[in-house]
Amino acid sequence: MPSNADYKYAVAEKKFHEAKTDIEKLAALQEMRSAAPKHKGAEKLRAEITKKIAAAKKKMIKQKAVSKASGSSGRSMNVKKEGCGQIIFVGLPNSGKSSLINALSNASLLVGNYDFTTTKPEIATMNYKGTKVQLVEVPALISGSSKGKANGIQILSVIRNADAVILVLEEEKALEQLKIILNETNETNIKLNQKKPQIQITSSKFPGINIAGKKFLKIEEKVLVDFLKSMALQNCNLIINEETDLKKISEVLDNRIVYKKTLAVITKGTGKKIELKDLKGNTITSIHFSKENLDEIKEKIFFLLDKILIYTRKPGEKENLNEPLVLPKGTTVKEVAGVLHRDFAQKLKYVKVWGSGSFPGQKVSKEFQLKNGDLIEVYS
Secondary structure (H helix, E strand, C coil), X not given: XXXXXXXXXXXXXXXXXXXXXXXXHHHHHHHHHHHCCCCHHHHHHHHHHHHHHHHHHHHHHHHHHHHHHHCCCCCCCCCCCCECCEEEEEECCCCCXXXXXXXXXXXXXXXXXXXXXXXXXXXEEEEXXXXXXXXXXXXXXXXXXHHCHHHHHHHHHHHHHCCEEEEEEEHHHXXXXXXXXXXXXXXXXXXXXXXXXXXXXXXXXXXXXXXXXHHHECCCHHHHHHHHHHCCCCCEEEEECCCECHHHHHHHHCCCCEEEEEEEEEECCCCCCCCCECCCCCECCEEECCHHHHHHHHHHHHHCCCEEEEEEECCCCCCCCCCCEEEECCCEHHHHHHHHCCCHHHHCCEEEEECCCCCCCEEECCCCECCCCCEEEEEC
16 A cells, blocks of 8 residues: 555555456546545556556456457357246255255156256246246356356356246255355356345436435545446436445446345255355345245245235135236236226226235225235226
């Protein structure tokens, strides 16, 4: 660290050395330049940082052009999505993925007591209370998959496109196996069990950069504005709802990063409690696999999709519990009416709800948000 530089510069420099992506390095360099000493003796330092910033921008532009030119070249494993959602089962060799999927569905995937029994994506269908969920077992991940070992790049591309991920871990090796899976997925910008930062960045037709939620900024506003301008975002709106630094901003801007809801299923054990954490230190929800708790596992899998099942009936008729509507969480009564028939939403008088209402058959407003398993009668 140069003489006369304060702790802010040291923090920014540390971020630069720890950065894994080009956009993170650029963000750290912007912070370094802002925090660098302003006296004449530091002119050379500031010039070096400016030079590195220019080089980082040039490299990013070049990589973007190469990526665009190459398109989708290269081998890949494509699995067409079917049902109300696609769940990928990920594990190391012989971790019990096939046995688990067979138990959750009517599939008969090959089960072997040797490594790499699965050589290509295998597809099954899980019935959950009248709706179908696609289950996909991918070939085993290993250390080095993110570098191409054992068709790792192709396997990780399937995981990237999934709606959610099941980690299949052997009880006695769970922590070791989890570490390998998290490291390999993270290397390809797949963030398991993590949420995208609560930061929205949208382009604006008005000049300038408008920031809402400045109280959450952990950096100087000028540093943020300079960084956004360097990313060709001279006219944009930001809505910030959590503590934010340039690393989080760069993460939001990096469209290579995907976030996947995750559940760990523990196999081959006695059911002892295991504490699992992701790379950010967040707890990963886990459940042990047994024939007695299959319904609970199915429910947890369905909840990963952030969807709800809604049952309907006409007034005076019997409901059909075998054909629910599958809708996003937070769906309102009015939105359900529109799904049933486009005229219903306009002619809707009222709806009665059984389930999440205060009492069975409660009349609710059009903006009432339904819960999983609700039964409704629509009156128009």
